[in-house]
Amino acid sequence: EVQLVESGGGLLQPGGSLRLSCAASGFTFSRYSMHWVRQTPGKGLVWVSRINSDGSSYADSVKGRFTISRDNAKNTLYLQMNSLRAEDTAVYYCARAEDYAFQHWGQGTLVTVSS
Amino acid sequence: QSALTQPASVSGSPGQSITISCTGTSSDVGSYNLVSWYQQHPGKAPKLMIYEGSKWPSGVSNRFSGSKSGNTASLTISGLQAEDEADYYCCSYAGSTNWVFGGGTKLTVL
Numbered sequence A: 001e002v003q004l005v006e007s008g009g010g011l012l013q014p015g016g017s018l019r020l021s022c023a024a025s026g027f028t029f030s031r032y033s034m035h036w037v038r039q040t041p042g043k044g045l046v047w048v049s050r051i052n053s054d055g056s057s058y059a060d061s062v063k064g065r066f067t068i069s070r071d072n073a074k075n076t077l078y079l080q081m082n083s084l085r086a087e088d089t090a091v092y093y094c095a096r097a098e099d100y101a102f103q104h105w106g107q108g109t110l111v112t113v114s115s
Numbered sequence B: 001q002s003a004l005t006q007p008a009s010v011s012g013s014p015g016q017s018i019t020i021s022c023t024g025t026s027s028d029v030g031s032y033n034l035v036s037w038y039q040q041h042p043g044k045a046p047k048l049m050i051y052e053g054s055k056w057p058s059g060v061s062n063r064f065s066g067s068k069s070g071n072t073a074s075l076t077i078s079g080l081q082a083e084d085e086a087d088y089y090c091c092s093y094a095g096s097t098n099w100v101f102g103g104g105t106k107l108t109v110l
Helices: none
Strands: A003-007 A010-012 A017-025 A033-039 A044-053 A055-058 A066-071 A076-080 A090-098 A100-105 A108-114 B009-012 B018-023 B034-039 B048-050 B063-071 B072-078 B086-093 B099-101 B105-109
Touching: A003 A090, A017 A033, A017 A090, A017 A108, A017 B105, A033 A066, A033 A076, A033 A100, A044 A076, A044 A090, A044 B086, A044 B099, A055 A066, A066 A108, A076 A090, A100 B034, A100 B048, B009 B018, B018 B086, B018 B105, B034 B063, B048 B063
Parallel strands: A010 A108, B009 B105
Antiparallel strands: A003 A017, A017 A076, A033 A044, A033 A090, A044 A055, A066 A076, A090 A100, A090 A108, B018 B072, B034 B048, B034 B086, B063 B072, B086 B099, B086 B105
């Protein structure tokens, strides 16, 4: 069974940094493109970033501030978030992609940026 | 990249059919047959319902169907059931390894 478990969320002040993790199990992690998608409380989904063997890409809103990475030996996906802003407040989901769609999702971790 | 446009809400009675539209541009929906649809119940993670415009993931009911015409994709739910009440999001590949979601549609089963 595919499982994705996010962790690392929390409350922090604007300008701060945070690293999210997503522990994967139940599949060969290294073979799949992995993504981060966020959802502002009560609002819609927004694609954030993706990584696979070819490299990584980012939404314009986080480019230069967020860095996605993965450790295939640990079956773990990461999102390093720097220079955080209030508008980054959201639930962050990791998702496994296949056929350009997000086939499996974690339960999400809440990041709150507030002074 | 601008969000895809979805109606804020739709409603239908049990047994009826409803359609949710998802309008993008020639750079995303219009360029690729790579629209996916997600169902999200309150407090839960999204669930993939349709991928590549009209394909079903394993375990998803064929009461859900997808289509596309030009820059607009659509999700149709036939034989509405109470458990279909949820938020629905479309998503399209937008080229250059970027993806864009719609704003979401709240489906109410009357």
